[in-house]
Amino acid sequence: MNTYFHSVRLDRDKCKGCTNCIKHCPTEAIRVRNGKAQIIAERCIDCGECIRICPYHAKIAYTDPFSDIGGFKYKIALPAPTLYGQFKNLSSIGRVVMGLRLMGFDDVYEVARGADIVSCAIRERLASKDNLPVISSACPAIVRLIQVRFPNLISNIIDLKSPMEVAAIAAKREFAQKHGVKESDIGAFFITPCPAKVTSIKNSYGIEKSHVDGAFSVIDIYGLLASQLKKPGVVTIESPTASVYGVGWANSGGEAIAAGIQNYLAVDGIVNVIKVLEEIENMKLTDLQFFEGLACPGGCVGGPLTFENPFVARARIRALSSKIKNAEPSCEYARQYIDDGSVLFSQAIEARPVMKIDGDMLTAMRKLELIEEITARLPGLDCGSCGSPSCRAMAEDIVRGDAKEIDCIFKLRDKVTSLAEQMVELIGRDKKEKV
Amino acid sequence: MRAAVSERSSSLQISAMPDGFKENFTIAAGDFASAGEASARIKSILRMIGIDPAIIRRVSIATYEAELNMIIHSFGGEMTLSIDSDAIYIDCVDTGPGIEDIEMAMKEGFSTASPDIQMMGFGAGMGLPNIKKNSDEMQIRSNPGGTHLHLKFYIT
Numbered sequence: 001m002n003t004y005f006h007s008v009r010l011d012r013d014k015c016k017g018c019t020n021c022i023k024h025c026p027t028e029a030i031r032v033r034n035g036k037a038q039i040i041a042e043r044c045i046d047c048g049e050c051i052r053i054c055p056y057h058a059k060i061a062y063t064d065p066f067s068d069i070g071g072f073k074y075k076i077a078l079p080a081p082t083l084y085g086q087f088k089n090l091s092s093i094g095r096v097v098m099g100l101r102l103m104g105f106d107d108v109y110e111v112a113r114g115a116d117i118v119s120c121a122i123r124e125r126l127a128s129k130d131n132l133p134v135i136s137s138a139c140p141a142i143v144r145l146i147q148v149r150f151p152n153l154i155s156n157i158i159d160l161k162s163p164m165e166v167a168a169i170a171a172k173r174e175f176a177q178k179h180g181v182k183e184s185d186i187g188a189f190f191i192t193p194c195p196a197k198v199t200s201i202k203n204s205y206g207i208e209k210s211h212v213d214g215a216f217s218v219i220d221i222y223g224l225l226a227s228q229l230k231k232p233g234v235v236t237i238e239s240p241t242a243s244v245y246g247v248g249w250a251n252s253g254g255e256a257i258a259a260g261i262q263n264y265l266a267v268d269g270i271v272n273v274i275k276v277l278e279e280i281e282n283m284k285l286t287d288l289q290f291f292e293g294l295a296c297p298g299g300c301v302g303g304p305l306t307f308e309n310p311f312v313a314r315a316r317i318r319a320l321s322s323k324i325k326n327a328e329p330s331c332e333y334a335r336q337y338i339d340d341g342s343v344l345f346s347q348a349i350e351a352r353p354v355m356k357i358d359g360d361m362l363t364a365m366r367k368l369e370l371i372e373e374i375t376a377r378l379p380g381l382d383c384g385s386c387g388s389p390s391c392r393a394m395a396e397d398i399v400r401g402d403a404k405e406i407d408c409i410f411k412l413r414d415k416v417t418s419l420a421e422q423m424v425e426l427i428g429r430d431k432k433e434k435v
Numbered sequence: 436m437r438a439a440v441s442e443r444s445s446s447l448q449i450s451a452m453p454d455g456f457k458e459n460f461t462i463a464a465g466d467f468a469s470a471g472e473a474s475a476r477i478k479s480i481l482r483m484i485g486i487d488p489a490i491i492r493r494v495s496i497a498t499y500e501a502e503l504n505m506i507i508h509s510f511g512g513e514m515t516l517s518i519d520s521d522a523i524y525i526d527c528v529d530t531g532p533g534i535e536d537i538e539m540a541m542k543e544g545f546s547t548a549s550p551d552i553q554m555m556g557f558g559a560g561m562g563l564p565n566i567k568k569n570s571d572e573m574q575i576r577s578n579p580g581g582t583h584l585h586l587k588f589y590i591t
Contacts, residue, residue: 151488278475282496356485361590364484365456365518371483372458396483 005202007062007195008046010037014058019384021050021059026270027148031397032387042354045144046196047270047295048304061195061305064214066221069104072187072213074179076171077105078164081112081242081250082193082300083218084320085313087229092323093241099228100191103221107175111190112242114167115249115258116329121160121343122259123331126290131156133265133280133288136255138162140200141295142273143349147205150277151351156291159345161207163249164190164197168211169342187213191221193303194296206345217305243326251314252299256292258329263289268302270295357399371395379410455519456484462505462514462529467555470506474498477516477525484518486590493569494523494588500562501527501584507552508532509582518590522571525586533577541567 017035022028029043030050037050037058050059069075077100084093097108118138126134135156137143146153161169168188176183192198192215204210245258253266265288267276273293279285296302301317302310337343357371358364374395381391386407388394397403405411458480460473478495486494498514505512505527512529534540540547540563548558567573572587 149482152492278478281492282499283492351488353482353485353488355479355482357483359485361484361486362520368456368480368483 004041005199006039006041006044006046007198007202008039008044008048008051009060009062010039011058011060012036014056016056016058017387018055019387019389020053020055022387022389023384024049024053025389026274027145028389028393030389031402032384033402042352043148045141045148045295046194046199047141047145048195049270051195051304061198061217063192063195063198063217063220063305064189066216066224068214069187069189073185074106074175074181074187075104076107076109076175076186076188077103077191078109078111078114078167078171078188078212079191080164080193080197080218080300081110081115081247081317082303082306082313083191083221083225084247085250085301085316086218086222086306086308087226087316090229090316090320093247093320095229096225097241099225102228102231103224105189107171109167109171109174109188110242110246111163111167112246112249114163114165114170114246115255116243116246117166117170117334117337118160118163118343119245119249119255119258119260119329120331120334121338122158122255122261124338125158125160126259126261129158132286133291134158135280136290136292137206137345138249138255138292139196139294140205141194141196141270142293143205144196144199145270145274145295146277147349147352148354149274150281151353152281153277154349154351156280157349159206160343161345162200163246164200165204165207165211166337166343170337172211189213190215191218192216193218193300193306195305196295205349206347208346218303219305219307222307241324241326243329244321244324245327245329247317247321247324250300250317252294253292254299256290259290261290263287264292265290266292266294268294268299269297357396367399370399374398374405377405378408381410383409385409455517456480457515457517460514460516462502462509462512462527464506464509464511464531466506470503471499473502473514480516481518481523486523490523490588490590494525497566497569497586497588498525500565501525501586503557504562504584505529507548507557508534512581521589521591523588523590525570525584525588527584528581529583530581533579533582534575537575537577 015036017032021037022030022032027043027045029040031038084096100108137157137160171188172183172186175186190212198215201210201212201215248254248258252268256264256266267273298310298314301313357367375392378391386394388397394403398405474495477498481491509529509531515526517524539545543564544560546558546560552558570586571589574585576583
């Protein structure tokens with residue numbers, strides 16, 4: 001397999017080598033070495049916490065250049081419902097659809113419609129699941145987190161594609177049928193609130209290959225789209241729109257509500273999700289039917305590639321929702337995609353454990369002992385100045401051969417002090433001898 | 436699963452602990468703020484060693500229950516994790532009132548936890564039954580001076 005693609009990257013020139021990102025990374029995937037941050041690829045889950053926290057904007061997300069749409073004869077935009085919350089004084093969702101058309105897309109298929117289909121599929125599928133709680137597959141950062149840290153919970157993940165994937169399948173199929181063109185001539189482009197979705201397009205899970213052909217960030221699209229929205233005139237929207245519930249997926253809990261689940265737990269914010277996944281792994285929540293974990297605060301509206309404050313965006317989406325005609329997702333429409341298996345995963349999600357310190361168990365135990373010894377010698381301040389997120393992480397890095405004890409500034413100070421004392425002593429002896 | 440050896444005895448000593456990796460965790464009585472920290476550390480250690488995730492899960496459940504038992508019922512003690520090439524061993528040695536009736540304590544739903552503790556959501560009487568269910572071997576020695584719980588999880 002090729003090396004894993006990551007959307008989250010470092011802009012070396014902007015990185016000052018401060019410790020903000022290493023201290024906030026939920027998987028301890030970043031180190032500062034030689035004055036610059038480094039992302040440990042195997043550990044990174046593309047959650048984007050570092051993008052949010054970096055004061056110098058040195059953490060960036062790779063998204064595709066907008067010119068990529070030129071590579072396809074027909075282009076369809078797949079806007080995440082979060083996009084609707086970005087604009088002030090937006091009269092209706094239809095305006096966004098119109099704006100996207102004016103930007104050069106031949107059609108727009110709302111990801112919220114994909115969410116409607118998935119909501120219907122969850123309703124049917126949940127009943128047959130006895131490995132409780134069933135875990136949502138929608139947030140790719142959470143799925144990745146489970147792969148690297150909670151392999152026991154992989155079997156709890158619902159085997160349904162994300163709304164983005166389902167939207168891409170439906171958009172291409174329906175456009176091809178309507179216009180009598182080949183599906184391979186159609187490019188479907190997701191407008192994403194987060195880097196994790198970009199990664200999930202390049203490194204798909206549960207499926208062989210993503211049907212999405214590229215992704216542009218909400219923030220990159222924002223300016224261009226905002227100027228289109230200001231243009232007078234109304235374009236009538238031919239395509240049917242998503243339901244209130246489908247649009248609600250942008251917010252934490254939206255998926256569970258759309259799927260009509262009573263006994264659910266929705267948790268947002270990656271650190272919070274980790275805590276609850278620990279509890280689920282320890283079998284403490286087996287009375288729960290559904291767990292919806294979203295890496296970003298507030299859900300997708302809190303994505304690091306969005307423009308608007310997540311709370312404002314949520315309120316706007318709520319206001320826009322009151323104007324949506326379809327109160328309920330059309331499960332009649334969803335039927336075709338459920339019955340032919342379009343919504344189902346075709347592959348198992350594999351575990352990708354990264355915490356192991358050595359392939360050999362006995363060696364690992366020896367290394368672990370060493371880590372404990374080194375940790376005990378370190379000051380325990382977790383200051384991050386050495387470039388590792390904590391003293392314990394530094395001890396691990398030393399044992400892995402990625403750091404030296406003297407990288408600790410307190411160790412260095414002790415060393416310098418002791419050297420200085422020795423020098424003073426030497427000079428003193430020298431003087432005595434001369435006298 | 437082998438039968439649990441459960442008896443009230445005057446000695447708290449159980450056969451010598453194996454060589455290999457060993458780490459001690461101090462558990463303080465009534466320290467609910469730290470509840471779960473020892474078992475979380477144990478979980479992370481086992482992950483680093485590369486133990487099968489399914490076994491880690493069982494150890495994690497059992498040690499969490501044991502840790503809470505010490506917090507709720509004992510005057511405090513030590514939890515020791517030992518690992519050799521065959522198995523993971525957990526030894527919980529505490530001072531305290533001991534378990535008066537081990538047979539009753541092994542029954543699901545039986546609890547001696549105070550109403551205060553039960554108000555906090557603990558003391559459902561599932562602690563020892565859960566520990567037994569998740570371990571491969573379990574031994575309890577208890578007397579009015581304290582309790583020693585010894586657990587073994589096979590890794591080969």
